[in-house]
Amino acid sequence: MKIAVIGLGTMGMGAALNLVRKGHQVFGCDVRDAVRAELATAGGTAVGSAAELPADTEAVVVFVVNAPQTEAVLFGPQGCLAKLAKGAVILCCATIAPEAARALEPKIATAGFLMLDAPVSGGKAGAQAGTMTVMASGSEAAFAKAQPVLDAISTKVWRLGEKAGIGSTVKMVNQLLAGVHIATAAEALALGIRAGADPRTLFEVISSSAGSSWMWQNRVPHILDGDDTPLSAVNIFVKDLGIVLDQARALTFPLPLAATAHQLFLAAAAHGEGAKDDAFVIRVWQALTGIDLPAGR
Numbered sequence: 001m002k003i004a005v006i007g008l009g010t011m012g013m014g015a016a017l018n019l020v021r022k023g024h025q026v027f028g029c030d031v032r033d034a035v036r037a038e039l040a041t042a043g044g045t046a047v048g049s050a051a052e053l054p055a056d057t058e059a060v061v062v063f064v065v066n067a068p069q070t071e072a073v074l075f076g077p078q079g080c081l082a083k084l085a086k087g088a089v090i091l092c093c094a095t096i097a098p099e100a101a102r103a104l105e106p107k108i109a110t111a112g113f114l115m116l117d118a119p120v121s122g123g124k125a126g127a128q129a130g131t132m133t134v135m136a137s138g139s140e141a142a143f144a145k146a147q148p149v150l151d152a153i154s155t156k157v158w159r160l161g162e163k164a165g166i167g168s169t170v171k172m173v174n175q176l177l178a179g180v181h182i183a184t185a186a187e188a189l190a191l192g193i194r195a196g197a198d199p200r201t202l203f204e205v206i207s208s209s210a211g212s213s214w215m216w217q218n219r220v221p222h223i224l225d226g227d228d229t230p231l232s233a234v235n236i237f238v239k240d241l242g243i244v245l246d247q248a249r250a251l252t253f254p255l256p257l258a259a260t261a262h263q264l265f266l267a268a269a270a271h272g273e274g275a276k277d278d279a280f281v282i283r284v285w286q287a288l289t290g291i292d293l294p295a296g297r
Contacts (some may be wrong), residue, residue: 010064050080067100105164110149117164117172137166181215190285219279
């Protein structure tokens with residue numbers, strides 16, 4: 001199958017590499033030279049803009065940051081719609097507001113293509129292993145056309161309904177939990193450090209105790225290693241928790257914990273950590289209390 005992956009970040013690169021391994025003809029799109037070279041080395045073909053994708057592309061997997069970028073790579077001056085085969089499927093995997101996903105569906109249908117509202121979860125490890133969870137909604141025809149893509153990149157596909165917006169709603173709830181859990185993990189580790197606990201021992205104890213979480217086990221090692229390379233950046237949760245809060249406001253629904261977590265990520269971004277790994281929201285507590293963070297091994 002001729003498949004394009006637009007956005008070769010952590011999740012998009014993992015998806016592209018797994019599609020290559022499954023024998024698909026894969027075209028990756030990203031503005032960064034280094035990631036294009038990585039895909040080319042692995043057996044894919046890389047281009048710098050969506051307009052450079054080949055004709056008769058059968059599926060497009062969109063892993064950009066937000067809704068405006070999704071619109072741009074599909075419908076913009078450098079968009080890819082003119083290059084797609086009749087009846088091609090577009091998997092919109094970015095975390096976007098439900099109403100943005102709902103607005104995309106009729107535009108894509110009018111252009112003659114199928115859409116899956118298909119945000120994903122699983123982190124770098126899941127993306128690299130092809131074991132992501134996909135929270136998808138769309139027509140039966142869209143699911144059928146996208147099945148070879150889904151088989152390559154995921155081990156769990158939730159079929160959440162026939163209309164776009166449902167997948168993005170479920171991902172929004174996931175991001176509420178993920179953002180709060182990361183902020184809480186950082187807060188707990190910072191408190192332990194301030195109180196004199198050895199951070200590595202604290203991590204090991206909590207990891208085998210009732211207070212643990214997936215985010216504690218996944219993100220705290222980044223802090224312990226002093227590695228703020230952004231597998232998922234602070235700015236992602238500024239955006240994603242912003243989506244959560246906007247939706248809640250429209251529903252007149254209070255979200256005090258999510259709002260607090262959002263303010264903490266905003267504070268980290270204001271402190272210059274926006275492009276750093278999201279675990280380093282802990283630098284808010286470092287700035288406030290003067291604690292010494294681990295410097296790695």
